[in-house]
Amino acid sequence: MNVAHLLVDGSRRAGGADALVFGGRRTSYPELVDRVARVAAGLRRLGLRPGDRVALLLPNRPELVEMLWACFWGGFVAVPLNWHLHPDEIAYVVEQSGAAAILVSAETSAAADTLPPQVRIIRAPAATAAEAAEGTNAGTAYSAVPAARPLDMAAVDDADSAWLFYTSGTTGRPKGATLSHRNLAAMTATYHADIDPVAPGSSFLHAAPLTHGSGLYLLPAIGRGATNVISPSGSFSPGDYLGQIERHKITHAAFLAPTMLNRIVRDPQFATYDLSGLRSIVVGGAPLYQEDLRAAVNAFGPIITQMYGQGEAPMTITVMPPGDALAHPGSCGRPFGGIDLRIVAQNGSPVPDGSDGEVIVRGAVVMNGYWKNPKATAETLVDGWLHTGDIGHLDPDDGYLYLTDRAKDVIITGGSNVYPREVEEVLLTHPAVREVAVVGVPDSEWGESVVAFVVADQTLGAAELVELCKAHLASFKKPRSVVFVDDLPKNATGKIVKRQLRQETHLADRQIIR
Incomplete structure (x- = not known):
C-alpha cells in the first residue's frame, strides 16, 4: 500500500x-x-x-x-x-x-x-x-x-x-x-x-x-x-x-x-x-x-x-x-x-x-x-x-531497556548526531596535527559537547582548528573545546582508549570555543 x-x-x-x-x-x-x-x-x-x-x-x-x-x-x-x-x-x-x-x-x-x-x-x-x-x-x-x-x-x-x-x-x-x-x-x-x-x-x-x-x-x-x-x-x-x-x-x-x-x-x-x-x-x-x-x-x-x-x-x-x-x-x-x-x-x-x-x-x-x-x-x-x-541490558523482571554505551561512539549534541571519525579526518588534514581523538562529554545545555584531543608538532590555537572544521563540516559538528596533549592513551594493540579520555580530569583546562 x-x-x-x-x-x-x-x-x-x-x-x-x-x-x-x-x-x-x-x-x-x-x-x-x-x-x-x-x-x-x-x-x-x-x-x-x-x-x-x-x-x-x-x-x-x-x-x-x-x-x-x-x-x-x-x-x-x-x-x-x-x-x-x-x-x-x-x-x-x-x-x-x-x-x-x-x-x-x-x-x-x-x-x-x-x-x-x-x-x-x-x-x-x-x-x-x-x-x-x-x-x-x-x-x-x-x-x-x-x-x-x-x-x-x-x-x-x-x-x-x-x-x-x-x-x-x-x-x-x-x-x-x-x-x-x-x-x-x-x-x-x-x-x-x-x-x-x-x-x-x-x-x-x-x-x-x-x-x-x-x-x-x-x-x-x-x-x-x-x-x-x-x-x-x-x-x-x-x-x-x-x-x-x-x-x-x-x-x-x-x-x-x-x-x-x-x-x-x-x-x-x-x-x-x-x-x-x-x-x-x-x-x-x-x-x-x-x-x-x-x-x-x-x-x-x-x-x-x-x-x-x-x-x-x-x-x-x-x-x-x-x-x-x-x-x-x-x-x-x-x-x-x-x-x-x-x-x-x-x-x-x-x-x-x-x-x-x-x-x-x-x-x-x-x-x-x-x-x-x-x-x-x-x-x-x-x-x-x-x-x-548500542550497548545495553534488559531488566529480567519487567523487560525495560537500559542503554549503557554506544558502540559506534556517536556524539549526540542538541539532538543531532556527530560521528568522531569525520571530525578527526578533517583535523588530521592540518599539517601540524599528528594525532587526534574526538569524544563527547556531558553538556548541560546540548546533552553532549564535541571535544577534540590533539597532539601537535607545533603550538596551535584552538580557534584555528575549529575554523578548519567549519570549512568542511556542518557547524554543529565542530569541536566546542580543544585539549592539547603530549600523547593519547592507547591499549596494547595501539588503539586509542577513548573511554579514558572522557574521564580525564584535566578537561577543565581545555580551550573552549563558543
Missing part, C-alpha cells in the same frame, strides 16, 4: 479543517491533497519516474511537506537533508543517492550551484520580502511545478523505497537507510497504538526539522486528520515555541530533542503561558537525563513520552510512557508492539539475563538496507536482525 493513503484517510477524517498552519498561511486538508497530487504530476512532467530520488533541502516550510507527500504519492523516493549541512556534505548525499531533483529555498540555494547539471533544481518561493529581494539562480521555480491536472496515486509495492534517511556510521560517510512504504506504515501504526491514538481536533507543533525526526511525526498526525503547525521562526526559540502552543491551542509537541525541552523548561517566562491544552510531548534523539526529566514533569505534568529509535528503525524501538519514566530511572522503556528485541554478545549469542550486550531488533519498521551499500547492509542486517551498535 502506498503510504500516501494516510493523507487521503486523514482528509476524510478532517473534512475542511486545516492540515498546515505556517504563520498566517493556512492550508486545508482538501487543498493539501490537491496540491500534493498536482506537485506529483509536475514532477512527472519534469521527466521524473517512479523510483527516482528527490532531495529536500530547506528549512521547515509548507513546500517541504507538500514535496514530501508528493514523493510518496507519485512513487518517488524522498531524500530529506539537514539544511545546515556543508555544501560538500550535501553534494556527497545527492551524488550517492543519485537524486534526479532537489528542492531548495533562499537559505540553501547556494548549495545547489555545485551540483551536477543533470540534477534538476526546484526553488521554493521566498518566504519574506527580504528573501525575494535577494533573487535566485537559474532553476525551476516551485510555482511552475504543480501541474494543471492532479496525478492519480501511484501503485507501489509495500517493499518499494519511500524515504532515504541519511545517517552515518563509523566510516564518517553518511549512509542512506532505505525506508519502504511498509516501514513507514508500520511506524505510524505503532505510534497510534503505543504512544497516542490522536483524537479528532488534535494539533501538532513542529519546531524540530521536518527533514528528520519531526517529519516522521507528520505521518501519524496527518493520518488522523490533525492540524500541523509549523513554527515560522528560522531557529528554535523557547519563548516563540511556548507562544505557539498558547496561540494555536496545541495538543501535541510533535518531537523535541532533550536540549529543546530543557531550554523550554528553563525559560524565565515559562509560567506566564497558557499550556492547558497540551497533553503530549514526545522526546527522543538523545538521552534525557533523569534530573531533566524530573524538571520537565514538574513543569508540564506527566505528559512526556520518551522513545528510542534510529533512522534504520524510525522512531520505533522502545517507548517509555509518561506514567512509567520516573519509576524506572535511566531506562528508555520497553519495545513497541511488533518489535522483537534481544541483547547479544559480540559473536551474536544471547547474553545472560540482565547483562550488557549489543541491542538488536527486528520487525516491520526495520529498513530494507543501506542505499547502494551492500557491505554496510550485510554488517548491520544479519538474518533479519538490525544490529543497532
Whole structure:
C-alpha cells in the first residue's frame, strides 16, 4: 500500500479543517491533497519516474511537506537533508543517492550551484520580502511545478523505497537507510497504538526539522486528520515555541530533542503561558537525563513520552510512557508492539539475563538496507536482525531497556548526531596535527559537547582548528573545546582508549570555543 493513503484517510477524517498552519498561511486538508497530487504530476512532467530520488533541502516550510507527500504519492523516493549541512556534505548525499531533483529555498540555494547539471533544481518561493529581494539562480521555480491536472496515486509495492534517511556510521560517510512504504506504515501504526491514538481536533507543533525526526511525526498526525503547525521562526526559540502552543491551542509537541525541552523548561517566562491544552510531548534523539526529566514533569505534568529509535528503525524501538519514566530511572522503556528485541554478545549469542550486550531488533519498521551499500547492509542486517551498535541490558523482571554505551561512539549534541571519525579526518588534514581523538562529554545545555584531543608538532590555537572544521563540516559538528596533549592513551594493540579520555580530569583546562 502506498503510504500516501494516510493523507487521503486523514482528509476524510478532517473534512475542511486545516492540515498546515505556517504563520498566517493556512492550508486545508482538501487543498493539501490537491496540491500534493498536482506537485506529483509536475514532477512527472519534469521527466521524473517512479523510483527516482528527490532531495529536500530547506528549512521547515509548507513546500517541504507538500514535496514530501508528493514523493510518496507519485512513487518517488524522498531524500530529506539537514539544511545546515556543508555544501560538500550535501553534494556527497545527492551524488550517492543519485537524486534526479532537489528542492531548495533562499537559505540553501547556494548549495545547489555545485551540483551536477543533470540534477534538476526546484526553488521554493521566498518566504519574506527580504528573501525575494535577494533573487535566485537559474532553476525551476516551485510555482511552475504543480501541474494543471492532479496525478492519480501511484501503485507501489509495500517493499518499494519511500524515504532515504541519511545517517552515518563509523566510516564518517553518511549512509542512506532505505525506508519502504511498509516501514513507514508500520511506524505510524505503532505510534497510534503505543504512544497516542490522536483524537479528532488534535494539533501538532513542529519546531524540530521536518527533514528528520519531526517529519516522521507528520505521518501519524496527518493520518488522523490533525492540524500541523509549523513554527515560522528560522531557529528554535523557547519563548516563540511556548507562544505557539498558547496561540494555536496545541495538543501535541510533535518531537523535541532533550536540549529543546530543557531550554523550554528553563525559560524565565515559562509560567506566564497558557499550556492547558497540551497533553503530549514526545522526546527522543538523545538521552534525557533523569534530573531533566524530573524538571520537565514538574513543569508540564506527566505528559512526556520518551522513545528510542534510529533512522534504520524510525522512531520505533522502545517507548517509555509518561506514567512509567520516573519509576524506572535511566531506562528508555520497553519495545513497541511488533518489535522483537534481544541483547547479544559480540559473536551474536544471547547474553545472560540482565547483562550488557549489543541491542538488536527486528520487525516491520526495520529498513530494507543501506542505499547502494551492500557491505554496510550485510554488517548491520544479519538474518533479519538490525544490529543497532548500542550497548545495553534488559531488566529480567519487567523487560525495560537500559542503554549503557554506544558502540559506534556517536556524539549526540542538541539532538543531532556527530560521528568522531569525520571530525578527526578533517583535523588530521592540518599539517601540524599528528594525532587526534574526538569524544563527547556531558553538556548541560546540548546533552553532549564535541571535544577534540590533539597532539601537535607545533603550538596551535584552538580557534584555528575549529575554523578548519567549519570549512568542511556542518557547524554543529565542530569541536566546542580543544585539549592539547603530549600523547593519547592507547591499549596494547595501539588503539586509542577513548573511554579514558572522557574521564580525564584535566578537561577543565581545555580551550573552549563558543
